[in-house]
Amino acid sequence: MSGPSVLIAGCGDVGSRLAEQLLAEQWQVFGLRRTVSRLPAGVIGVAGDLFNEQCPADWPATTLDYLVYSAAATDHDEAGYRAAYVEGLQHVLSWLKQHGQQPKRILFVSSSSVYGQQAGEWIDETSATEASGYSGRLMLEAEQLALDSGIPATRVRLTGIYGPGREWLLTQVRRGYRVAVEPPLYGNRIHADDAAGLMAFLLKADHQGEALDDCYIGVDDAPAPLAEVVAWLREYMGVTEWAEDATVRRTGSKRCSNARAKALGWLPGYATYREGYAAVLAGS
Template identity: 75%
Template sequence: MSAPSVLIVGCGDVGGRLAKQLLASGWPVSGLRRSVGQLPEGVAAIAADLNDPRCPAAWPVDAPDYLVYSVAASQHDEAGYQAAYVDGLRNVLGWLAERKQAPRRLLFVSSSSVYAQKDGEWIDESAAVEPEGYSGKVMLEAERLALASGIPATIVRLTGIYGPGREWLLSQVRQGYRVTEEPPLYGNRIHAEDAAGLLAFLLKADHRGEALDDCYIGVDDAPAPLFDVVAWLREYMGVTQWSEQERVRRTGSKRCSNARARALGWAPQYPSYKEGYAAILAGSL
């Protein structure tokens, strides 16, 4: 029995890591992005602009067994999010319909921004989604589009992706980043390799015939107050200076649970920020 094929729309950081993991398992992978020169070796290239309604010339002749929609907005405003997550997904679904192709499952990579909880609550997939900002509202619209597509769909809400090339916090800590200790500002994280690993795990579980839920939260085992993360990083990196002002870039505070993904058998390679940041700082990735 041949391995199933996967089309990754938005084959960037997480999508590229997913492609490498699947290729290592013998799965044929196609990757769609504007700049195909940055695709991992072994990925069949599809050069396309998701905002162009015309089907790309290199679109697969045979229907992909799985479709993963893992894009990033090119501009961080409401119009940019709408174009990337809603309009782009609508175009891809249109191309599938035009070719009369029906993948076995669609994985839509979403975000925990759909949750608006602010008081350190524990959040799972059943929690209320009442986003206040444009990013969460647009992402929720895109999720609903995926679920109503007629293709069996699973939403994967990733949280605070970090990893090589995603080192904003490390840069800030080196500059003496100062945050308030009370009340605790809880944050949620997942290493980029674990984010890709969760997507690969779900695809393989579906291929084995296991029943998937319509939503999973992608997060490590240990949501933590930002103050604790900064304190640990300061000690680990030997930072002694402090900036003059407290700087906090976001206002949300919640703790996301990965219990549903773990119940399916998934486990993060980097269970907390300590293992993940230590690996980055050691240059092991």
């Protein structure tokens, strides 16, 4: 007997990691993306474009127990974000309706950009969402669309994802990247495997009858000042030179808590940036 079925709409890096974890648990996994040849082995490909209102020709005809909406913006401007998160979700919800499918739950992959706090405050799922930029505002609009869909929905607000292929900070540190020490610029991060692991944990918990909240923050155990992270990486990688002009231009500073997810029983595999970046640098 096969396990639950899930459609991952926008099955890119994190979505593919999620797919592999669920396949290992005998779930039936459909992955929607433009290039299905890049899906992990075992995923049933659904060739489609979230930006196009036309339903994919090979949309699953079977019952779908879960939907994970994990889109990524192609264009990083306001129109690009609206197309990826608001309009794309509208399209998928319409396709479900066309096929008479009513998943048990939607997981909507959101972002901590919905929080506009900038003074190092601690943030949890109950904190005010007063996004200052269009990315956060449009993410909130898409979240509300999921909540209003008529399907139980849980938002997963991921913080800065890093991991293999997501090595921007490592590149900057190698170049002699500088960062202000005072006031501390707090950053929040989660390894890509842990981002996928949190979603897999929530899906399995729901399937087992656990009551889920409508929102979880995906973050490791240790939000840290960027200066601390850079100093540790410099020492770990043996970088001794400083660049003249490579300086940070970040403005946001907040500390996100994972207490709600941990209270449900989730634990990150990489508790802090130290374990996570050591694994990345070791090629694992």
